[in-house]
Amino acid sequence: MKPILRKAIPEVEDSFIVRRDIGDKMINNWHYHTECEIVYIKKSAGTWIVGDYEGKFESGDLILLGSGIPHSYQHEEKYIKNNSDETGEALVTIFSPQIFGDSFLNLPESREIKDLLALSKRGVKIKNAAKKEVVKLIEEIGCAKKGRKLIALLDILQCITESNDYELLATEGYSVQKENTNNAKLNAVIDYTYSNYHNQITIEEVAVLINLSVHSFCRFFKDKTKKTYIQFLMEVRIGKACKYLLEHDMSSAEVGYICGYNSISHFNHQFKVMKNKSPLAFKKSYMGLLAK
Numbered sequence: 220m221k222p223i224l225r226k227a228i229p230e231v232e233d234s235f236i237v238r239r240d241i242g243d244k245m246i247n248n249w250h251y252h253t254e255c256e257i258v259y260i261k262k263s264a265g266t267w268i269v270g271d272y273e274g275k276f277e278s279g280d281l282i283l284l285g286s287g288i289p290h291s292y293q294h295e296e297k298y299i300k301n302n303s304d305e306t307g308e309a310l311v312t313i314f315s316p317q318i319f320g321d322s323f324l325n326l327p328e329s330r331e332i333k334d335l336l337a338l339s340k341r342g343v344k345i346k347n348a349a350k351k352e353v354v355k356l357i358e359e360i361g362c363a364k365k366g367r368k369l370i371a372l373l374d375i376l377q378c379i380t381e382s383n384d385y386e387l388l389a390t391e392g393y394s395v396q397k398e399n400t401n402n403a404k405l406n407a408v409i410d411y412t413y414s415n416y417h418n419q420i421t422i423e424e425v426a427v428l429i430n431l432s433v434h435s436f437c438r439f440f441k442d443k444t445k446k447t448y449i450q451f452l453m454e455v456r457i458g459k460a461c462k463y464l465l466e467h468d469m470s471s472a473e474v475g476y477i478c479g480y481n482s483i484s485h486f487n488h489q490f491k492v493m494k495n496k497s498p499l500a501f502k503k504s505y506m507g508l509l510a511k
Contacts, residue, residue, distance in 0.1 A: 220249060223251075227252050234318060239308065239309075240308070249268070249289060255314055257282070257283050259310040259354055266292075267293070268505065269388045270341065272342060272388035281344070282388075285316070286316050286340060310361065332377065340389075345382075346386060356375045390454055392462075416452065416479050417479045419479065436448070453492075456480070461494070
């Protein structure tokens with residue numbers, strides 16, 4: 220099922236959207252938008268789907284969604300009933316990733332915020348102390364004056380980057396755009412992997428790409444990413460496979476082949492390692508949730 224594109228349009232006098240969704244206003248379908256979105260679940264519970272991630276949410280959860288990542292919130296029925304003691308509530312902030320302008324994002328002082336917006340294309344769940352501070356700012360932003368709203372939004376993003384207390388949700392490779400780093404050699408490896416994940420890739424050829432021995436390359440990649448290259452390649456391939464399974468009418472075997480697997484059993488094994496279920500079970504689970 221392909222996600223629906225939604226366009227978030229702020230009021231004429233505003234550059235971004237701050238709103239409070241109550242009851243059935245929280246209902247949404249499988250969609251995406253070019254804007255970034257911060258959602259604070261003030262009162263509700265259910266299942267949220269972010270790219271190829273499926274998990275439970277509850278009151279107090281906080282998430283940052285980047286440009287292009289498909290998502291949907293399946294609220295428990297009691298929270299989307301209006302005029303009830305259990306009626307749910309969510310505070311939502313929607314803004315363009317370019318709201319501060321390219322010049323601002325390219326400043327050395329803004330590098331961490333730029334990196335965060337890139338990471339948010341996988342969905343970022345904010346946790347612990349960072350969540351408490353960000354929620355406080357979100358509660359304030361709705362009643363802030365014009366200039367203060369923009370400052371509060373910047374404070375929210377800065378607070379998240381300074382804490383590093385968050386969890387990435389969607390699998391590497393599912394995101395519309397890959398993450399970039401400030402390391403030219405690492406970027407060359409990432410670019411090559413995203414361009415060739417459907418082919419057979421060896422560590423030897425990737426090492427040669429950046430003029431390193433296999434041993435030096437493995438040490439370099441692990442040092443920079445905290446994972447092995449084989450793990451990274453698997454994440455990219457399985458992320459792409461999830462996207463094909465959800466958005467195209469294709470068999471598991473077809474998807475596995477397109478994503479670089481010559482053996483369907485190897486594809487199924489790696490898929491289960493990443494997603495804890497088979498490709499078919501994954502697709503059925505998602506289609507069932509999205510059909511609600």
